[in-house]
Amino acid sequence: MANKTYRVGIVGLSGITTGAPGPAPWPLRNEINNSHTYCLSLMDSVDIVGVCDLVPELLDGFLQKWGERWPNATRYTSHREMLQNEDLDILTVATGDDKHAAVAVDGVEAGIEGLFVEKPLATTVEDADRILAACEEHGVPISVGHTMRWLPQYHAVRDVIRSGVIGPLHNIIAVLGGPRAMLFRNGTHSIDGICFFAESDPVQVFARLEEGFEDWDEYKGDGGKLPRNDPGVSGFIMFRNGVRAYFSASKNTVTGSTYELAGPKGKVLFDRSSGLAEVLLTNESGGIGRHRLPQGEYETVSYVAAYKELIGLIENGGEGVSTGRDARKTVQIMTGFLKSQQAGGALVDVDA
Numbered sequence: 001m002a003n004k005t006y007r008v009g010i011v012g013l014s015g016i017t018t019g020a021p022g023p024a025p026w027p028l029r030n031e032i033n034n035s036h037t038y039c040l041s042l043m044d045s046v047d048i049v050g051v052c053d054l055v056p057e058l059l060d061g062f063l064q065k066w067g068e069r070w071p072n073a074t075r076y077t078s079h080r081e082m083l084q085n086e087d088l089d090i091l092t093v094a095t096g097d098d099k100h101a102a103v104a105v106d107g108v109e110a111g112i113e114g115l116f117v118e119k120p121l122a123t124t125v126e127d128a129d130r131i132l133a134a135c136e137e138h139g140v141p142i143s144v145g146h147t148m149r150w151l152p153q154y155h156a157v158r159d160v161i162r163s164g165v166i167g168p169l170h171n172i173i174a175v176l177g178g179p180r181a182m183l184f185r186n187g188t189h190s191i192d193g194i195c196f197f198a199e200s201d202p203v204q205v206f207a208r209l210e211e212g213f214e215d216w217d218e219y220k221g222d223g224g225k226l227p228r229n230d231p232g233v234s235g236f237i238m239f240r241n242g243v244r245a246y247f248s249a250s251k252n253t254v255t256g257s258t259y260e261l262a263g264p265k266g267k268v269l270f271d272r273s274s275g276l277a278e279v280l281l282t283n284e285s286g287g288i289g290r291h292r293l294p295q296g297e298y299e300t301v302s303y304v305a306a307y308k309e310l311i312g313l314i315e316n317g318g319e320g321v322s323t324g325r326d327a328r329k330t331v332q333i334m335t336g337f338l339k340s341q342q343a344g345g346a347l348v349d350v351d352a
Helices: 036-041 056-066 079-086 097-110 125-138 152-163 187-198 302-316 324-342
Strands: 006-011 046-052 074-076 090-093 114-117 142-144 171-177 202-209 233-239 244-250 256-262 266-271 277-282 288-292
Touching (some): 006 036, 006 079, 036 046, 036 056, 046 056, 056 074, 097 114, 097 125, 114 302, 125 142, 125 324, 142 302, 142 324, 152 187, 152 256, 152 266, 152 277, 187 233, 187 244, 187 256, 187 324, 233 324
Parallel strands (some): 006 046, 006 090, 046 074, 114 142, 171 244
Antiparallel strands (some): 202 233, 233 244, 256 266, 266 277, 277 288
């Protein structure tokens, strides 16, 4: 498929899909922007041919921001009409958190070659399984927008763990703070990171949601728009390999996202927000040695890396860094937290 230009359609035109860089003070060139559309605009091998949203203002906004770069992108209010008309190679699903399954399955059944679904993959395990079953039946590779998996520092931290320098990983503490410390919207990144480092399947959880969400026996949010409609949580996760993790998402704490990853010989402290990571090791005399992991500079990260990888999967097969099966684990954990809440914070199974 050398020199092929992939026809891309996007469903859901929020800021994460259509954000454009603003001006920067001289002599800097542009602000950095990590939206889907901006990242796709940096790639010669793709062409956005269709965009879809139910809100006319968002369709108009796409034209204003990106009409010059993508003059032939047709605007739709029906994703099925777009699928019928545009002969898409790649479909990006960036609707509300609870609306992914129907659009994704329709796209796969319409004959797309690759699927990109924003995080979380779904808000129920059943919807996650619908998407995965369709992809597996039709042989369509899927990538899920847990974009931290395409950041080099995440892999550098995991390499430290895999090296055995801190001993076998036993405990993970992940903290997410700030007004948007929402379980389904932003907590997905932290929980996916826990799974990324644990490298195992979740089997049991218990949790308490923030006050005001006592009736949440299922997802009842607004698709990820307002923090007041998506709970914070304090939760515990047990993995099949024995790793235990604690996750705290609190809107009443300082904004940030951190991990503490501990084994018998030391631990890694990782600040996701800044990318800073430090290895703390105990020595024979009981002292603590500190080593900061260097941060490299890379041209291809985030959505650019994600789409380039997805195209590679279409052309060559294999497995990506953020698979649907990986993303399902996060859905298992989040919905398990809801079940535990309804059971009074009891330990519940999530390994079905």
